[in-house]
Amino acid sequence: xxAYLQCIEENxxxxxxxxxxxxVCPDCSGLLDVMYDFQITDPDKSKQTFQQRRLSxxxxxxxxxxxxxxxxxxxxxxxxVVTMQEGNTPIxxxxxxxxxxxxxxxxxxxxxxxxxxSFKDNGxxxxxxxxxxxxxxxxxxxxxxxxxxxxxxxxxxAGMKAVIFIPDQQIAFGKLSQSLDYGxxxxxLEGDFDEAMKMVKEITEESEVYLLKSINPFRLEGxxxxxxxxxxxxxxxxxxxxxxxxxxxxxxxxxxxxxxELHDLGFIDKMPMVTIIQALxxxxxxxxxxxxxARLIRVEAHTLATAIKIGNPVSWKKAMRAMxxxxxxxxxxxxxxxxxxxxxxxxxxxxxxxxxxxxxxxxKKLIQTREIDKEExxxxxxxxNLLKDPDYTVNYHQNNLYEKASYKNELIERxxxxxxxxxxxxxxxxxxxxxxxxxxxx
Ligand code: F0G
Numbered sequence: 465x466x467a468y469l470q471c472i473e474e475n476x477x478x479x480x481x482x483x484x485x486x487x488v489c490p491d492c493s494g495l496l497d498v499m500y501d502f503q504i505t506d507p508d509k510s511k512q513t514f515q516q517r518r519l520s521x522x523x524x525x526x527x528x529x530x531x532x533x534x535x536x537x538x539x540x541x542x543x544x545v546v547t548m549q550e551g552n553t554p555i556x557x558x559x560x561x562x563x564x565x566x567x568x569x570x571x572x573x574x575x576x577x578x579x580x581x582s583f584k585d586n587g588x589x590x591x592x593x594x595x596x597x598x599x600x601x602x603x604x605x606x607x608x609x610x611x612x613x614x615x616x617x618x619x620x621x622a623g624m625k626a627v628i629f630i631p632d633q634q635i636a637f638g639k640l641s642q643s644l645d646y647g648x649x650x651x652x653l654e655g656d657f658d659e660a661m662k663m664v665k666e667i668t669e670e671s672e673v674y675l676l677k678s679i680n681p682f683r684l685e686g687x688x689x690x691x692x693x694x695x696x697x698x699x700x701x702x703x704x705x706x707x708x709x710x711x712x713x714x715x716x717x718x719x720x721x722x723x724x725e726l727h728d729l730g731f732i733d734k735m736p737m738v739t740i741i742q743a744l745x746x747x748x749x750x751x752x753x754x755x756x757x758a759r760l761i762r763v764e765a766h767t768l769a770t771a772i773k774i775g776n777p778v779s780w781k782k783a784m785r786a787m788x789x790x791x792x793x794x795x796x797x798x799x800x801x802x803x804x805x806x807x808x809x810x811x812x813x814x815x816x817x818x819x820x821x822x823x824x825x826x827x828k829k830l831i832q833t834r835e836i837d838k839e840e841x842x843x844x845x846x847x848x849n850l851l852k853d854p855d856y857t858v859n860y861h862q863n864n865l866y867e868k869a870s871y872k873n874e875l876i877e878r879x880x881x882x883x884x885x886x887x888x889x890x891x892x893x894x895x896x897x898x899x900x901x902x903x904x905x906x
Contacts, residue, residue, distance in 0.1 A: 482607030590686030678714030720786020815850030
């Protein structure tokens with residue numbers, strides 16, 4: 465088997481077995497990469513093979529992750545793969561968003577159209593497959609909601625017990641409902657995501673439970689296929705830039721690794737820039753970058769985009785590396801900018817959850833500051849489905865969205881109102897034909 469784990473720290477680079485339970489380097493606690501002695505000799509032939517697999521009904525070929533298996537060859541036994549036909553997500557041209565941001569054209573790759581409604585499924589099929597390869601019966605994660613929903617579903621498919629640690633009162637109902645329905649043991653911890661993360665790490669280190677948080681390098685292997693599939697869908701025409709929200713920074717890390725590997729293997733001859741967008745007050749990566757700090761500058765995170773309400777992201781070093789490799793950058797957007805961008809994405813008939821809208825908000829900002837050129841070929845990755853967090857959307861359109869509010873519409877304090885610039889509130893109308901015709905202007 466050609467896969468192995470390797471410490472990402474330059475001065476360590478320790479290699480360890482892919483079946484070790486450790487998720488960090490046993491010598492220096494550095495993050496680990498899954499590495500391979502790739503067997504690919506002719507990238508053009510591989511591209512053709514990927515294309516031909518679209519006509520196949522083999523379960524691996526039907527998956528938008530395993531269709532590209534030669535680029536993540538860590539599973540020696542195809543029968544062990546746990547798949548729900550994840551990936552296969554569309555790229556939409558988004559004229560309203562393009563006009564709003566100032567770009568000539570903008571494309572949205574909608575990862576929210578995955579089986580459980582977020583990009584986490586791309587990673588979870590790989591993570592749960594690895595758990596199965598290691599004969600794990602119980603898997604665990606800490607989550608702001610999407611990872612837990614995805615892990616619960618894939619664990620159910622694999623016949624494993626799922627334990628999820630979520631921050632009390634801070635996850636959107638759409639996500640919570642999924643974990644409950646998929647049968648996961650759901651532990652709501654007092655405190656925020658970063659505390660839940662710390663607990664799950666301690667518990668998985670000391671027990672047989674397999675950790676499926678994004679520090680798990682196998683999950684990131686699955687998420688690489690978001691980039692691979694995007695390029696395949698574009699006939700391998702390389703965009704100038706890929707824009708992605710930043711929370712725990714798993715996605716941006718895997719995008720960097722995918723782009724670097726595709727470049728090294730000769731699939732692409734230039735690297736699209738990876739631009740990461742964080743919420744203004746959940747901005748540890750941006751702060752670290754601006755301050756040129758060698759250590760992560762943690763923050764106490766605040767944002768209504770609960771998916772990215774993270775102040776101590778585990779994969780920050782890999783995200784730094786992604787930006788370095790691709791000449792990328794990280795920026796921040798305000799709650800107001802996120803809310804308005806989300807409504808504009810909706811106008812394109814697409815829709816997403818708040819965290820995803822950081823992308824369009826970020827592009828608009830970076831066009832204004834001339835970091836992005838109007839002519840650039842940009843793909844924004846929408847990470848989660850609109851229906852994950854309906855409270856946010858309904859509150860925005862009813863002019864009732866506050867920065868300091870809980871997810872359940874029970875206001876903690878009515879403070880820092882977000883302007884509903886593009887509100888589309890429902891109208892109350894009497895159930896009488898004349899009244900309705902009047903409202904319709906007929
Ligand atoms: N968008 C959505 C919809 C997410 O759920 C997440 C992360 C992100 C963006 C950020 O991605 O962590 O790879 O930088 N959600 C995690 C979770 C933290 O637990 O579901 P990232």
